[in-house]
Amino acid sequence: EAQVTQNPRYLITVTGKKLTVTCSQNMNHEYMSWYRQDPGLGLRQIYYSMNVEVTDKGDVPEGYKVSRKEKRNFPLILESPSPNQTSLYFCASSLLSSGANVLTFGAGSRLTVL
């Protein structure tokens, strides 16, 4: 089944404890992106990647890191999480060659930072 898989789905952590949210897609998509969703703010893009070893900042990159060493994986790293990073995170991917960026989303990762 074509899908985007995120892990963990739920995580409670404490301020300053490094964590990684993994994202993997099995559709051979070039484009991958991370969004965070907060009440009343919709989805805001954190980072995106057009292909392997190519990453760019989105609208809210502060406090986050990403890497794209393989086409299928795009992990989101929080080096020193803070309470304002408590949010619902989504990874998404798309096939750029289709001419339009139609995104396939993962199921989401709900992160709470105490």
Add this chain to the structure above:
Amino acid sequence: SQQGEEDPQALSIQEGENATMNCSYKTSINNLQWYRQNSGRGLVHLILIRSNEREKHSGRLRVTLDTSKKSSSLLITASRAADTASYFCATALSGSARQLTFGSGTQLTVLP
């Protein structure tokens, strides 16, 4: 920065009625997409309309685009309880079609 803004923020209708939600945006777009999100789950792509199109249909969905007014509408006909979800518009800017910017969504509740 948010490009698309949905209106209304929340909509409650009876099963069988039509639901209309609107999206306004600020700058020229390459295309506009609508997504649906069931509570707390991932977004699912519904339909895409390009800047040179005025109307598209997909099943019970009808999307219109008015580039002069920088607005789009999503019509769901003969709504069902299963249509209860949040609906988001996402715009891809001209010259940057790969970057999507999402609005804050319309929460649709269809009452049985």
